[in-house]
Amino acid sequence: MAMKKKRYALVIDSRKCINCKACAVACKAENDVPVGNFRNRINEERKGEYPKLSIDFEPEQCHHCAEPSCVRVCPTGASWQRKDGIVLVNDGECIGCRYCMLACPYDARYFHEEDGVVGKCTLCSHRVDKGEIPACVATCPSKVRVFGDLEDATSRIHELLATRRYRVKEPQTGNGPQLYYLL
Amino acid sequence: MHEFNWGLLIVVYLFLGGLSAGLFFAAGLANYLTVDDKPVYARIARMGALLAPWPVAVGSGLLILDLGNWYRFYKLFTHFRWESPMSIGSYLLSIFTAITFVYLFSWLTAEERAWLFGKVPASWKQVHRLNVDISSWREKIAMVGFPFSIGVGIYTGVLLGAVSARPFWNTNLVAQMFLFSALSSGAAALLLAMVLNRKSPIEKHETKFLVTLDVVFISLELFIILPYLIHGQLSSLAVKQALSLILGGPYTFVFWGPFMVLGLLVPLAIEVYELAPSIFKGREFHGSRNLALTAAGLVLMGGFLLRYIFVYAGQVSSFRQMGMLN
Numbered sequence: 004m005a006m007k008k009k010r011y012a013l014v015i016d017s018r019k020c021i022n023c024k025a026c027a028v029a030c031k032a033e034n035d036v037p038v039g040n041f042r043n044r045i046n047e048e049r050k051g052e053y054p055k056l057s058i059d060f061e062p063e064q065c066h067h068c069a070e071p072s073c074v075r076v077c078p079t080g081a082s083w084q085r086k087d088g089i090v091l092v093n094d095g096e097c098i099g100c101r102y103c104m105l106a107c108p109y110d111a112r113y114f115h116e117e118d119g120v121v122g123k124c125t126l127c128s129h130r131v132d133k134g135e136i137p138a139c140v141a142t143c144p145s146k147v148r149v150f151g152d153l154e155d156a157t158s159r160i161h162e163l164l165a166t167r168r169y170r171v172k173e174p175q176t177g178n179g180p181q182l183y184y185l186l
Numbered sequence: 187m188h189e190f191n192w193g194l195l196i197v198v199y200l201f202l203g204g205l206s207a208g209l210f211f212a213a214g215l216a217n218y219l220t221v222d223d224k225p226v227y228a229r230i231a232r233m234g235a236l237l238a239p240w241p242v243a244v245g246s247g248l249l250i251l252d253l254g255n256w257y258r259f260y261k262l263f264t265h266f267r268w269e270s271p272m273s274i275g276s277y278l279l280s281i282f283t284a285i286t287f288v289y290l291f292s293w294l295t296a297e298e299r300a301w302l303f304g305k306v307p308a309s310w311k312q313v314h315r316l317n318v319d320i321s322s323w324r325e326k327i328a329m330v331g332f333p334f335s336i337g338v339g340i341y342t343g344v345l346l347g348a349v350s351a352r353p354f355w356n357t358n359l360v361a362q363m364f365l366f367s368a369l370s371s372g373a374a375a376l377l378l379a380m381v382l383n384r385k386s387p388i389e390k391h392e393t394k395f396l397v398t399l400d401v402v403f404i405s406l407e408l409f410i411i412l413p414y415l416i417h418g419q420l421s422s423l424a425v426k427q428a429l430s431l432i433l434g435g436p437y438t439f440v441f442w443g444p445f446m447v448l449g450l451l452v453p454l455a456i457e458v459y460e461l462a463p464s465i466f467k468g469r470e471f472h473g474s475r476n477l478a479l480t481a482a483g484l485v486l487m488g489g490f491l492l493r494y495i496f497v498y499a500g501q502v503s504s505f506r507q508m509g510m511l512n
Contacts, residue, residue: 072351076269076270076271076349077267077270078270078273078276079261079262079264079265080267096261097254097255098253099253099254099255099258101191101192101254102272105192105500105501106349108350108504108506114191116254118254118255119253119254120254173505176350177350
């Protein structure tokens with residue numbers, strides 16, 4: 004049976020985010036991320052002054068871009084992209100030159116000091132391959148993130164992107180980011 | 187605070203790689219220039235040939251040490267990825283380094299070769315068969331090496347320029363800026379070495395040649411930096427914001443003071459002052475030793491600072507709204 008083409012992505016409804024950081028903790032626990040490094044984060048933007056003020060929370064991680072510049076610049080091919088769009092680092096091939104970290108417009112990668120290799124969000128590919136959803140998506144108490152396959156017309160993210168307005172971050176870099184932020 | 191992924195080792199490497207490219211280029215050029223069919227700059231060519239391999243060899247070593255897993259550096263050569271400037275660069279660098287060593291060998295005298303091979307055990311016959319005079323190949327080696335030296339000089343800039351996520355780097359001018367900075371560093375290093383060599387003092391026509399070469403390269407560099415600044419100001423907001431790092435931001439002083447004035451304009455002024463009387467008034471070129479030393483030293487400092495500023499400021503620049511402008 005021919006496999007149907009897949010394209011995994013995340014839709015993020017950042018207005019639901021309460022900055023509890025459960026996603027960051029779940030990710031660290033799931034993926035054994037070293038102390039001091041994070042594969043996802045919550046950006047805070049403060050506006051105004053008391054009493055007229057607001058804070059926006061915006062979760063961010065690897066955008067698993069359509070044209071990932073980190074993969075392009077990697078001299079050994081350690082940074083690579085699966086057919087379903089997930090961008091990964093092959094630890095065994097990574098020489099630790101950190102060129103990919105400079106090439107990433109979203110600062111989504113970190114350097115694993117102990118192993119001397121670069122680490123990043125894998126979209127929990129080990130869970131996704133078993134039919135589960137990424138840890139950050141599963142743990143979120145306010146359901147900020149929606150994970151799914153863009154090629155699947157019956158999926159929730161397909162519906163959200165068809166019916167809601169959204170933006171992607173820094174599209175001008177030409178990376179084709181695949182984190183969709185609902186407006 | 188922003189974390190710097192590439193630090194001083196990379197700066198030093200970019201400088202040393204460029205320096206070797208410049209030394210080889212100047213040495214090769216000196217070898218070609220003749221007056222009445224006599225190679226009048228042969229001593230410059232020899233000095234350049236003897237110096238050229240070492241900076242790039244040391245620099246490549248630093249580059250490997252900077253890796254997270256240095257012992258995996260061989261993986262650079264088990265893959266070829268034409269889209270990655272670093273992959274292309276590592277091949278270019280290896281070939282260039284090999285050529286500089288062959289070129290050095292072609293300039294060794296019979297006694298120097300005898301001394302060198304005297305270190306090798308006599309039973310290693312295959313190695314001793316390499317003890318041949320290849321001085322007649324010098325020009326051919328230089329010809330083959332020119333594109334590679336230019337390639338290495340340019341590639342250090344392309345390495346940064348190809349990163350679309352860093353607006354401070356992402357312009358086609360960085361490659362040329364680094365190239366001409368590399369070539370002028372090479373000419374300056376040669377001038378420094380020749381002037382400091384007390385055993386066989388530099389002659390006036392040699393000083394004049396190296397100073398002229400340096401004036402040409404510095405001028406070219408200057409006329410790339412100015413368009414870089416102008417173009418950046420007229421470019422998109424991200425580039426404009428990135429340029430503000432050197433136009434009011436944290437790198438302003440080091441860019442304009444130590445780099446632009448001391449590393450570029452002052453040596454250019456000194457060299458023009460030295461050359462002008464012999465060019466415009468037909469007087470003899472006097473070639474002050476101290477001025478030559480000062481100019482050459484400042485050019486080398488400028489070459490290093492250019493790379494320092496670009497490596498560090500470039501990493502701070504990004505398409506996100508930059509903190510310092512808030």
